[in-house]
Amino acid sequence: MPPMTIRVKLKKWQDSLDDAVDVMKKLESGKAPKGKAVGRYFQDLDTARSVLTEGRLSLLRLIREKKPDSVAELARFAKRDFRGVHVDVELLKDMGLVSAPKASRGRASALRSDTTEIVFRIAV
Numbered sequence: 001m002p003p004m005t006i007r008v009k010l011k012k013w014q015d016s017l018d019d020a021v022d023v024m025k026k027l028e029s030g031k032a033p034k035g036k037a038v039g040r041y042f043q044d045l046d047t048a049r050s051v052l053t054e055g056r057l058s059l060l061r062l063i064r065e066k067k068p069d070s071v072a073e074l075a076r077f078a079k080r081d082f083r084g085v086h087v088d089v090e091l092l093k094d095m096g097l098v099s100a101p102k103a104s105r106g107r108a109s110a111l112r113s114d115t116t117e118i119v120f121r122i123a124v
Contacts, residue, residue: 045120051095052118055080056088063098063113074111 026032042048059078068074075085089111092098100109 048120051091056092057118059085059088060092060097060113060115063111064115067110067112069110071111 042051059074062068062074062077066074066077068077071086071089072082074089075082078085089098089100092113093100097115098111098113100111102109
């Protein structure tokens with residue numbers, strides 16, 4: 001998988017609702033909505049920073065560099081408790097920044113991240 005750049009955009013919640021209404025209207029009329037670039041949207045910079053904390057960015061770096069075989073191994077690399085690392089990894093997976101291929105039952109899944117850059121796009 002090639003290196004990936006994640007674009008993080010700040011968008012007012014009202015603009016997000018307006019976009020959703022437009023898509024629903026198009027679907028209702030039988031038209032396919034035009035595909036937009038996928039991005040991660042936050043209401044403001046403070047919200048984005050509360051999600052993309054230094055600790056989570058540090059985990060991303062560790063995943064990219066060390067390629068841990070499990071969350072437990074990542075917790076050892078980070079010298080943090082398992083529970084906190086697990087919560088952070090789940091959030092990073094939900095955002096598409098980390099992947100964990102399905103492992104067989106009873107086995108830990110390896111963590112991977114192809115994210116090399118996180119770009120903030122701020123409309124003023």
